[in-house]
Amino acid sequence: xxxxxxxxxxxxxxxxxxIDKLQEHNAHxxxxxxxxxxxxxxxxxxxxxxxxxGIKVPVLLGGAALTKNFIDDYCRPYYDGPIxxxxxxxxxxVSMQRIEAGDANNTALAADLIKIIDTxxxxxxxxxxxxxxxxxxxxxxxxxxxxxxxxxxxxTGAKLDKELIFKWxxxxxxxxxxxxxxxxxxxxxxxxxxxxxxxxxTYQALKAELVDKDIFDPIAIYAYYPCISHDNKLxxxxxxxxxxxxxxxxxxxPLSEAIKVLEFPRQKRKPFRCIADFxxxxxxxxxxxxxASAGLKISDYERSIYDKGEFAKYYQVHGLGxxxxxxxxxxxxxxxxxxxxxxxxxxxxxxxxxxxxxVGCRYSPGYAACPDLAMNRDIFDLLNPEEFGIELSETFxxxxxxxxxxxxxx
Ligand code: B12
Numbered sequence: 001x002x003x004x005x006x007x008x009x010x011x012x013x014x015x016x017x018x019i020d021k022l023q024e025h026n027a028h029x030x031x032x033x034x035x036x037x038x039x040x041x042x043x044x045x046x047x048x049x050x051x052x053x054g055i056k057v058p059v060l061l062g063g064a065a066l067t068k069n070f071i072d073d074y075c076r077p078y079y080d081g082p083i084x085x086x087x088x089x090x091x092x093x094v095s096m097q098r099i100e101a102g103d104a105n106n107t108a109l110a111a112d113l114i115k116i117i118d119t120x121x122x123x124x125x126x127x128x129x130x131x132x133x134x135x136x137x138x139x140x141x142x143x144x145x146x147x148x149x150x151x152x153x154x155x156t157g158a159k160l161d162k163e164l165i166f167k168w169x170x171x172x173x174x175x176x177x178x179x180x181x182x183x184x185x186x187x188x189x190x191x192x193x194x195x196x197x198x199x200x201x202t203y204q205a206l207k208a209e210l211v212d213k214d215i216f217d218p219i220a221i222y223a224y225y226p227c228i229s230h231d232n233k234l235x236x237x238x239x240x241x242x243x244x245x246x247x248x249x250x251x252x253x254p255l256s257e258a259i260k261v262l263e264f265p266r267q268k269r270k271p272f273r274c275i276a277d278f279x280x281x282x283x284x285x286x287x288x289x290x291x292a293s294a295g296l297k298i299s300d301y302e303r304s305i306y307d308k309g310e311f312a313k314y315y316q317v318h319g320l321g322x323x324x325x326x327x328x329x330x331x332x333x334x335x336x337x338x339x340x341x342x343x344x345x346x347x348x349x350x351x352x353x354x355x356x357x358x359v360g361c362r363y364s365p366g367y368a369a370c371p372d373l374a375m376n377r378d379i380f381d382l383l384n385p386e387e388f389g390i391e392l393s394e395t396f397x398x399x400x401x402x403x404x405x406x407x408x409x410x
Pocket of ligand 1: 032062063065086092325364368371400402
């Protein structure tokens with residue numbers, strides 16, 4: 001905290017909590033962080049409310065989903081107090097130093113300074129004309145396939161092979177991105193030795209702790225549904241239309257009977273494709289949905305470590321939890337490839353960890369190919385993870401945090 005006292009109001013805190021803490025501690029600034037685009041909308045609402053209440057305290061904003069343009073266009077005009085756009089924690093320190101020095105109105109940080117040199121970042125998006133469906137070159141469809149079982153499969157805790165999930169963890173991502181171990185000025189040999197002698201044992205100890213204390217209590221759910229595509233939409237049908245042969249897949253129900261219609265944006269450049277194009281449009285096809293969670297206990301555990309002031313460990317547990325959710329999502333995706341027998345270039349067991357060059361893709365709502373976070377709701381309706389305590393907020397954020405859901409394209 002570089003000499004500044006930080007009061008953590010926790011995640012998904014309401015504005016009331018911010019204001020209470022602001023007054024209780026006579027704080028010099030408020031900081032808000034938004035991971036998902038929806039949480040940035042909440043920031044804007046909070047600023048409007050602060051303005052309405054006549055509060056003009058400096059506000060520091062950050063988080064993966066936030067952009068400079070969002071702050072300039074949707075935050076600054078609605079709030080009279082200073083707003084600092086913090087791309088990283090260091091920007092946070094600089095902001096606080098300026099506030100302390102009485103220079104709070106100097107809000108230009110790294111991201112804003114770029115604007116002074118380059119003002120072209122808000123180039124209007126060129127209007128592209130997307131050709132009619134009939135003119136879009138559709139991708140070659142994979143071989144006809146269907147799953148061995150169409151029922152939803154849900155496994156939790158002891159029913160899942162935890163060792164297997166750990167095996168799917170990408171150590172490079174965990175160590176370097178989540179835990180922030182960087183080579184810096186060290187030569188590569190010294191850094192690799194450090195990773196082997198210090199970081200790897202830290203990982204092994206944490207892994208043992210999470211397993212022995214039963215804190216890692218994963219939840220895995222996936223299901224297959226019959227579907228058909230038309231243009232940029234994917235029509236999902238009830239299991240009563242499942243098929244077990246090519247012949248049966250030709251019995252397509254009327255589109256009006258679809259239980260869900262998922263819409264995907266087309267690319268704005270050639271070949272103008274979208275996710276729906278990768279499913280059959282002349283017979284029923286199979287689509288899989290997955291939900292992977294590191295479980296309900298990790299967040300509480302993280303919080304308890306945080307409360308003890310063990311910040312480095314807190315950071316490591318959080319990073320490992322995140323990567324466990326990702327690893328479980330990879331395991332589920334591999335299970336789907338095995339079920340559908342689309343493993344031409346990889347081993348035929350879950351133990352064969354292959355992160356690249358596999359057939360098919362896993363897309364999570366909120367990412368570019370399916371940007372609408374509301375699709376999380378559709379996936380929840382199809383997988384019903386609420387049964388295992390996993391919730392979706394009104395702003396489509398999943399709880400517990402270390403949870404991810406996806407549509408799997410074969
Ligand atoms: C790891 C990760 C996950 C993990 C863990 C998420 C978590 N809760 O920790 C998992 C795999 C679980 C996950 C799931 C999802 N994710 Co995700 N995820 C990421 C990823 C790769 C990194 C996020 C992260 O933890 N970064 C590390 C932290 C420390 O960085 P940071 O938040 O940016 O904060 C830094 C700065 O921004 C700044 N900062 C932040 N806040 C503040 C505040 C103040 C006051 C200050 C001073 C500074 C500051 O300082 C920090 C340090 O530098 C990002 C992409 C990316 N590269 O950022 C996507 C990303 C956040 N995810 C995204 C999405 C869509 C999802 C899902 C919705 C996908 C899905 N449908 O399953 C879910 C949502 C999960 C949920 N609980 O609802 C999108 C969000 C965009 C959007 N549309 O809203 C992102 C941006 C990816 C993308 N490019 O599209 N995700």
